[in-house]
Structure formats: C-alpha cells, structure tokens
Amino acid sequence: MGILALQLVVPAIAFFQEPPTRLGWQMYSGIGELPKVHVETEANTTEKIVFMDVAANNRSEIDWRKYLPEFVCQENANAIAVELAYSTRTESFECGK
Incomplete structure (x- = not known):
C-alpha cells in the first residue's frame, strides 16, 4: 500500500x-503557458507578433520575460514597449534605446 x-x-x-x-x-x-506578444510603436499603434516568429522554440519552462522583450525591442526599430499577455496577467516592458 x-x-x-x-x-x-x-x-x-x-x-x-x-x-x-x-x-x-x-x-x-x-x-506551461506561452505569452501573446504585442508591440507598442512610436506611432501609438499596437502590433501583434506571432510568438514562433520571434522565438526558436516554445518551451514553457523558460521565463520569457527575461529574454523576449529585449529581443523584440532590438528587432523592431519603432518599438517603445513590449507587452506579454498571459491568461491571468499582462506585463509591459519599455524599450530602452
């Protein structure tokens, strides 16, 4: 038993x-849950980014808050902020240019 x-x-x-x-x-x-990624641009528009377009894998144990916002800011010249939206929370990260 x-x-x-x-x-x-x-x-x-x-x-x-x-x-x-x-x-x-x-x-x-x-x-695990993967975030939905949105980019706020200098023109005050919000663009949705497909997660697999900016990440090489979709492993749920990776803390995407550490790596993804910085990468998206570097890849998008007009980005001023990156938003990661999960089902229970949304986090916004400013691009430091």
Whole structure:
C-alpha cells in the first residue's frame, strides 16, 4: 500500500508545482503557458507578433520575460514597449534605446 500511495502522491504533488521546471516532470506535461506578444510603436499603434516568429522554440519552462522583450525591442526599430499577455496577467516592458 505504501508503494501505491507513493506512486499517486508524488506525481500529484509535482503536477501542482509551478512554474514548470527544466528537466522536471512538468516539462513534459504541457501545462506551461506561452505569452501573446504585442508591440507598442512610436506611432501609438499596437502590433501583434506571432510568438514562433520571434522565438526558436516554445518551451514553457523558460521565463520569457527575461529574454523576449529585449529581443523584440532590438528587432523592431519603432518599438517603445513590449507587452506579454498571459491568461491571468499582462506585463509591459519599455524599450530602452
């Protein structure tokens, strides 16, 4: 009974840990979320960017806030801010030119 309990409890605990971690069980579960990317330009317009157009992979355990805004700012000369929208939150990053 103890072994059966371990087989149920350990995956249940790992399933609810957040965020997904590299080489962790969640890495393969697909529970991570990729952001929707929007760029605010100098002309006061907002452009939607397709995530796979600016990222080489869609691994959910990567913290895209660290890398994606800076890259999008460098690639878009008219960008003044980058917005990453998740289902529960939206974060905005100013481009430092």
